[in-house]
Amino acid sequence: MTAVSFQSVSKTFPTPRGPFQALHGVSLDIEEGEFFGLLGPNGAGKTTLISILAGLSRATQGRVTVLGHDVQADFARARQCLGVVPQELVFDPFFNVRETLRLQSGYFGVKNNDAWIDELLESLGLADKATANMRQLSGGMKRRVLVAQALVHKPPIIVLDEPTAGVDVELRQTLWQFIARLNKQGHTVLLTTHYLEEAEALCGRIAMLKNGRVVALDSTSELLQSANASVLQFKTDAPLPAALARLARVTGRIVQLPAHDAAEIEHHLAALREAGVASEDVEIRRADLEDVFIKVMGSEAAEAVA
Ligand SMILES: Nc1ncnc2c1ncn2[C@@H]1O[C@H](COP(=O)(O)OP(=O)(O)O)[C@@H](O)[C@H]1O
Numbered sequence: 001m002t003a004v005s006f007q008s009v010s011k012t013f014p015t016p017r018g019p020f021q022a023l024h025g026v027s028l029d030i031e032e033g034e035f036f037g038l039l040g041p042n043g044a045g046k047t048t049l050i051s052i053l054a055g056l057s058r059a060t061q062g063r064v065t066v067l068g069h070d071v072q073a074d075f076a077r078a079r080q081c082l083g084v085v086p087q088e089l090v091f092d093p094f095f096n097v098r099e100t101l102r103l104q105s106g107y108f109g110v111k112n113n114d115a116w117i118d119e120l121l122e123s124l125g126l127a128d129k130a131t132a133n134m135r136q137l138s139g140g141m142k143r144r145v146l147v148a149q150a151l152v153h154k155p156p157i158i159v160l161d162e163p164t165a166g167v168d169v170e171l172r173q174t175l176w177q178f179i180a181r182l183n184k185q186g187h188t189v190l191l192t193t194h195y196l197e198e199a200e201a202l203c204g205r206i207a208m209l210k211n212g213r214v215v216a217l218d219s220t221s222e223l224l225q226s227a228n229a230s231v232l233q234f235k236t237d238a239p240l241p242a243a244l245a246r247l248a249r250v251t252g253r254i255v256q257l258p259a260h261d262a263a264e265i266e267h268h269l270a271a272l273r274e275a276g277v278a279s280e281d282v283e284i285r286r287a288d289l290e291d292v293f294i295k296v297m298g299s300e301a302a303e304a305v306a
């Protein structure tokens with residue numbers, strides 16, 4: 001069965017400068033059991049799409065269903081199937097961690113939930129914080145509570161909106177171990193993230209969103225193969241010749257040049273030699289998801305695929 005179905009979803013916000021269309025007919029289906037990644041730069045519309053899915057915001061046009069339940073017409077049942085970890089840290093400062101999780105259980109009509117709450121606290125490294133007041137927690141700890149809160153009713157579909165933004169390595173690892181385990185047990189996962197290496201490692205299928213349109217939608221391995229390319233990477237202090245500068249992705253001293261094949265790599269190296277650019281730590285690697293992302297986002301011709 002289809003876990004989440006977005007059908008031609010558009011969203012227009014009124015703004016002081018007139019209407020602003022954040023989503024333009026987004027269509028995509030996520031099947032049960034998938035680990036699905038929704039990627040895109042800031043402002044692409046990821047959070048808007050998730051807010052519509054969670055019933056926090058209404059689509060201007062189109063329809064969204066969760067396991068067949070319309071998120072508007074059948075809000076309660078759709079919401080019950082979802083565990084949503086919001087991008088913003090929102091919490092009630094008057095309660096401690098366990099109280100927060102009990103309250104959330106009550107909200108979903110789940111009684112006697114302490115065994116599962118204990119398991120959540122344990123799995124998310126929160127066991128020793130159960131009686132700490134929400135106010136006293138660090139940002140990373142609050143984030144863990146938000147994840148636990150989203151999971152109190154064991155939702156079949158878990159939605160995480162940038163769960164690791166500004167989060168330390170330890171939490172990222174704890175979180176991904178736990179979410180990967182839930183996915184293996186059959187939970188569907190929908191993730192938005194800025195960390196492309198996380199998406200590459202975790203997601204079986206990926207949609208890329210640009211200015212409110214789906215501009216890529218495929219399995220992670222197909223996307224990687226579609227790049228069909230290598231990257232010549234090196235360090236230098238010298239300015240690049242103009243022909244290479246146009247192609248290069250430069251981060252400090254590190255230069256990365258895409259190349260389709262060995263001949264193109266030779267060509268790049270020859271151009272560097274002719275320009276007298278001294279390079280260190282030269283390596284050739286396969287294109288990764290970040291390379292694919294940059295290519296898709298950078299191409300003016302990026303047409304909506306769905
Ligand atoms: N309530 C709102 N009113 C007006 N514009 C909004 C509102 N919410 C989001 N937007 C705009 O919609 C676009 C998409 O935002 P968002 O969904 O938050 O993107 P993302 O999560 O991909 O960074 C942005 O240009 C943002 O400024």
Ligand SMILES: [Mg+2]
Nearest residue numbers: 046047087162
């Ligand atoms: Mg967002």
